[in-house]
Amino acid sequence: MSEAVAIDVQGLSKSFDGKRVVNNLSLQVPRGEIFGFLGPNGSGKTTSIRMLCGLLIPDAGEGKCLGYDVIRETAQIKREVGYMTQRFSLYEDLSVRENMDFVARIYGVENRERVVNAAIERLGLAQRRDQLAGTLSGGWKQRLALATTTLHNPKLLLLDEPTAGVDPKARRDFWLAIHDLAAEGITVLVSTHYMDEAERCHRLAYLSYGHILAQGTPSEVVTNSGLTTWMVKGANLNQLAEDLRGLSDAAQIVPFGDALHVSGTDAERLEAALAPYLAQADLTWTRTQPGLEDVFIQLVSEAVEEKT
Amino acid sequence: MSRFSWPSFVAIVVKEFIQMRRDRLTFAMMVGIPMIQLALFGFAINSDPRHLPTAVINADQSEFSRTFLAALKNSGYFELTRVVQSEAEANRLLDEGEVQFVVTIPAQFSRDLLRGERPSLLVEADATDPSATGNAIAALNELARSALAHDLKGSAQGAAGGANAVELIIHRRYNPEGITQHNIVPGLMGVILTMTMIMMTGLAITRERERGTMEHLLAMPVNPLEVMLGKIMPYILVGYIQVILILAASTFIFNVPIQGSLLLLLLCVLLFIAANLSVGIMFSTIARNQMQAMQMTFFFFLPSMLITGFMFPFRGMPVWAQRVGEILPLTHFLRLVRGIMLKGNGALETLPHLWPMALFMLVVIALGLKRFKRTLD
Ligand SMILES: Nc1ncnc2c1ncn2[C@@H]1O[C@H](COP(=O)(O)OP(=O)(O)O)[C@@H](O)[C@H]1O
Numbered sequence: 001m002s003e004a005v006a007i008d009v010q011g012l013s014k015s016f017d018g019k020r021v022v023n024n025l026s027l028q029v030p031r032g033e034i035f036g037f038l039g040p041n042g043s044g045k046t047t048s049i050r051m052l053c054g055l056l057i058p059d060a061g062e063g064k065c066l067g068y069d070v071i072r073e074t075a076q077i078k079r080e081v082g083y084m085t086q087r088f089s090l091y092e093d094l095s096v097r098e099n100m101d102f103v104a105r106i107y108g109v110e111n112r113e114r115v116v117n118a119a120i121e122r123l124g125l126a127q128r129r130d131q132l133a134g135t136l137s138g139g140w141k142q143r144l145a146l147a148t149t150t151l152h153n154p155k156l157l158l159l160d161e162p163t164a165g166v167d168p169k170a171r172r173d174f175w176l177a178i179h180d181l182a183a184e185g186i187t188v189l190v191s192t193h194y195m196d197e198a199e200r201c202h203r204l205a206y207l208s209y210g211h212i213l214a215q216g217t218p219s220e221v222v223t224n225s226g227l228t229t230w231m232v233k234g235a236n237l238n239q240l241a242e243d244l245r246g247l248s249d250a251a252q253i254v255p256f257g258d259a260l261h262v263s264g265t266d267a268e269r270l271e272a273a274l275a276p277y278l279a280q281a282d283l284t285w286t287r288t289q290p291g292l293e294d295v296f297i298q299l300v301s302e303a304v305e306e307k308t
Numbered sequence: 309m310s311r312f313s314w315p316s317f318v319a320i321v322v323k324e325f326i327q328m329r330r331d332r333l334t335f336a337m338m339v340g341i342p343m344i345q346l347a348l349f350g351f352a353i354n355s356d357p358r359h360l361p362t363a364v365i366n367a368d369q370s371e372f373s374r375t376f377l378a379a380l381k382n383s384g385y386f387e388l389t390r391v392v393q394s395e396a397e398a399n400r401l402l403d404e405g406e407v408q409f410v411v412t413i414p415a416q417f418s419r420d421l422l423r424g425e426r427p428s429l430l431v432e433a434d435a436t437d438p439s440a441t442g443n444a445i446a447a448l449n450e451l452a453r454s455a456l457a458h459d460l461k462g463s464a465q466g467a468a469g470g471a472n473a474v475e476l477i478i479h480r481r482y483n484p485e486g487i488t489q490h491n492i493v494p495g496l497m498g499v500i501l502t503m504t505m506i507m508m509t510g511l512a513i514t515r516e517r518e519r520g521t522m523e524h525l526l527a528m529p530v531n532p533l534e535v536m537l538g539k540i541m542p543y544i545l546v547g548y549i550q551v552i553l554i555l556a557a558s559t560f561i562f563n564v565p566i567q568g569s570l571l572l573l574l575l576c577v578l579l580f581i582a583a584n585l586s587v588g589i590m591f592s593t594i595a596r597n598q599m600q601a602m603q604m605t606f607f608f609f610l611p612s613m614l615i616t617g618f619m620f621p622f623r624g625m626p627v628w629a630q631r632v633g634e635i636l637p638l639t640h641f642l643r644l645v646r647g648i649m650l651k652g653n654g655a656l657e658t659l660p661h662l663w664p665m666a667l668f669m670l671v672v673i674a675l676g677l678k679r680f681k682r683t684l685d
Pocket residue numbers: 016017021039040041042043044045046047048
């Protein structure tokens with residue numbers, strides 16, 4: 001096995017009822033990295049993750065997860081992977097401690113009691129250890145799930161939309177926790193439909209309708225998109241946005257705080273098209289790096305155009 | 309595939325125990341079902357009913373007949389609800405279930421009695437449900453003797469004693485043989501266990517699937533046998549609690565004797581409980597949701613009631629029904645439990661009933677393992 005790569009799969013596909021949900025998915029995730037798996041709802045993130053940990057058998061494709069074959073060696077994979085499901089899947093009628101104890105027993109964790117107690121302390125759930133998991137708030141459930149998923153010291157964490165529906169502070173804490181885990185050498189694959197979370201990943205893939213539209217480090221993804229972006233500030237931006245939409249070379253006009261991002265795939269033609277507006281005195285134009293969000297929006301609209 | 313792992317198995321047993329303890333439905337079913345069934349079957353069939361509606365054809369309006377009828381009434385078993393004139397009318401009342409008994413006092417009853425010619429008294433009983441009439445009939449003889457003896461004291465017959473003064477003719481209609489009440493309660497143990505054990509475990513895996521916990525369970529290194537056996541274990545305890553409840557009721561309320569060894573009985577019960585739990589778990593691996601699991605339970609429960617010898621005598625069934633019945637564990641359990649409790653059977657006589665249950669269980673577990681999905685497909 002190649003030591004440097006945690007996940008290395010090629011051409012994974014999966015259909016449900018004749019509908020292709022994941023199409024020809026290839027992923028390379030280096031060890032110790034945080035890999036972001038982005039895409040809107042229904043794009044096939046959960047299905048892909050399930051194929052990586054042996055919960056679904058791919059219709060086609062092959063590959064390795066932690067050096068084990070994703071089709072034949074699922075038992076070994078399960079032992080070394082921690083999977084946090086999108087929907088809370090611990091037992092609501094067991095207490096915090098009982099849930100952790102159960103999972104620790106299944107994995108045969110050594111010094112079980114000590115490990116569980118330490119995890120509860122670290123979580124800050126010491127007073128709620130005997131509270132039923134079902135009565136915890138959403139944020140606490142997520143944290144409990146993450147702590148439970150890491151009890152057996154997995155080498156790879158698969159986190160399926162761990163921050164969905166969680167308040168911003170809890171979201172930030174969650175990402176801090178993920179970075180701590182990565183610092184310990186654990187590989188983390190985390191799916192999300194929040195685009196702003198892409199920036200927090202070492203590497204990412206963008207999924208749409210079961211296809212990977214882009215993959216790489218955030219800066220690679222931006223560079224490879226070939227997108228040029230202008231930021232404009234000034235008065236009456238709404239009217240400006242209206243006017244710019246008429247230009248065929250300005251592929252995207254997106255409001256961004258008190259500014260407008262205008263992007264296009266051809267830098268020269270975009271500049272030419274914008275020329276009259278660049279000269280306007282009441283507008284300040286700056287050429288800027290496109291954000292990941294600009295890139296993703298572009299990728300999706302291109303993908304839609306290709307389809308139609 | 310991964311081998312059976314003892315710690316994982318223990319983990320599932322512990323978890324199931326905790327969940328069972330917190331689940332009110334389990335507790336309600338554990339105690340409620342035996343109570344309801346015992347009340348329905350046990351009391352309805354095996355109680356000692358009194359004030360049974362009785363029709364009288366009195367062709368001999370005399371002091372003696374009046375005394376006899378008063379004695380019937382005073383015994384508490386008979387309630388003289390109808391006085392009829394003809395045999396035909398009495399028959400109709402019996403047919404329709406209007407009355408349980410028809411007592412016919414012939415003409416010249418008192419004359420024959422005084423002459424010492426042993427007049428006959430005809431009692432016809434609706435014995436569809438024999439236990440309903442059994443005690444009343446048993447009381448009749450003594451009742452006739454003592455009532456008439458008093459009235460005959462001064463007469464010519466007085467010296468001869470009232471014992472044989474009348475000839476009591478009893479016709480048990482509709483069900484001349486009858487089942488003894490002792491048959492019912494041990495059988496109920498099997499019926500109750502079949503129902504609750506299958507229902508409880510039938511929900512075990514579908515519940516995990518419906519609540520979404522299956523996804524996490526399957527993502528962990530567990531194998532199907534650990535899950536299935538781990539889920540069965542706690543319910544064995546539930547089964548034993550039910551058995552103890554039923555045995556207590558059977559001994560103290562219904563006075564059913566236990567002729568054989570209680571220990572042997574409890575050992576054999578283990579196999580029967582396990583066999584039913586495997587059926588439940590197997591259903592659980594097939595059913596898509598809890599509703600389907602329930603339906604499957606009843607699908608299995610009905611033949612278990614009807615063609616195993618619980619409701620109807622096994623030997624009275626058509627051959628095909630007997631063949632099917634032989635597959636069901638309840639058939640063998642009924643023979644076994646009745647054998648031990650009523651006939652005092654020992655281990656040797658019990659063995660032929662044990663292996664069919666064991667075989668059934670192995671096949672069912674194998675089916676369950678085959679059906680158990682390791683993936684979410
Ligand atoms: N078990 C299944 N059976 C049928 N369709 C499914 C199943 N799981 C997912 N799908 C469909 O596959 C598509 C992708 O789902 P999913 O992988 O859950 O996407 P995501 O996690 O990105 O929201 C959706 O259209 C969903 O309805």
